[in-house]
Amino acid sequence: MLNMDFSQRVVIRTTEQEWVPSPAGGVLRKPLAREEAERGHATSIVRYEPGASFQRHEHPLGEEILVLEGVFSDETGDYGEGTYLRNPPGSGHAPFSKYGCTLLVKLHQFDERDTATVRINTRTASWLPGIGGLQVMPLHEFEHEHVALVKWPAGEQFQPHRHFGGEEILVLSGEFCDEYGRYGAGTWIRSPHLSQHHPFVDEETVIWVKTGHLPF
Numbered sequence: 001m002l003n004m005d006f007s008q009r010v011v012i013r014t015t016e017q018e019w020v021p022s023p024a025g026g027v028l029r030k031p032l033a034r035e036e037a038e039r040g041h042a043t044s045i046v047r048y049e050p051g052a053s054f055q056r057h058e059h060p061l062g063e064e065i066l067v068l069e070g071v072f073s074d075e076t077g078d079y080g081e082g083t084y085l086r087n088p089p090g091s092g093h094a095p096f097s098k099y100g101c102t103l104l105v106k107l108h109q110f111d112e113r114d115t116a117t118v119r120i121n122t123r124t125a126s127w128l129p130g131i132g133g134l135q136v137m138p139l140h141e142f143e144h145e146h147v148a149l150v151k152w153p154a155g156e157q158f159q160p161h162r163h164f165g166g167e168e169i170l171v172l173s174g175e176f177c178d179e180y181g182r183y184g185a186g187t188w189i190r191s192p193h194l195s196q197h198h199p200f201v202d203e204e205t206v207i208w209v210k211t212g213h214l215p216f
Contacts, residue, residue: 003033015186026052053096062110070101086118144212157200166214174205
């Protein structure tokens, strides 16, 4: 197991991690959290080299993907940089990448009742006004779970707050900060249920963020 104690805060600077081979040739991973080697709960940064493919497989409790670079494909279509995907529990596919891609992938973490299939191109979707100077792009919600992109203008400070059901962040650009540290692009942060912080940024920063989904 890797980082499966959800009561602990975890910070991983993924740009400093080494790539680890997967069972599929040309598909590499940077594991962030994992229940078992090839099954159960898993969160990873995944890279498909040009022409790489993965055999067809099923998602008993869903799959969530954010395309970070390149073009990711399966039998349902081609998904470029910035695409957010949710494949619901019981779905399956045979993914590949003709030209190569890098992804955030989360497996086996859906509520079994969360059956929505989601395809959002965040490069063209609209930003909505958030608190203060923040802009928010909602991606998905189910009961207390919320997923969004959040754009922080330079110099923005957010109010201190607690995370009911935890919080998970991937810094996509800029540098996200709080009283515990500074986190550059590629940093993954998972904070437990009822954790608290006072975030701010010095430069424009975009984060992928999920709240309300961790055990408590």
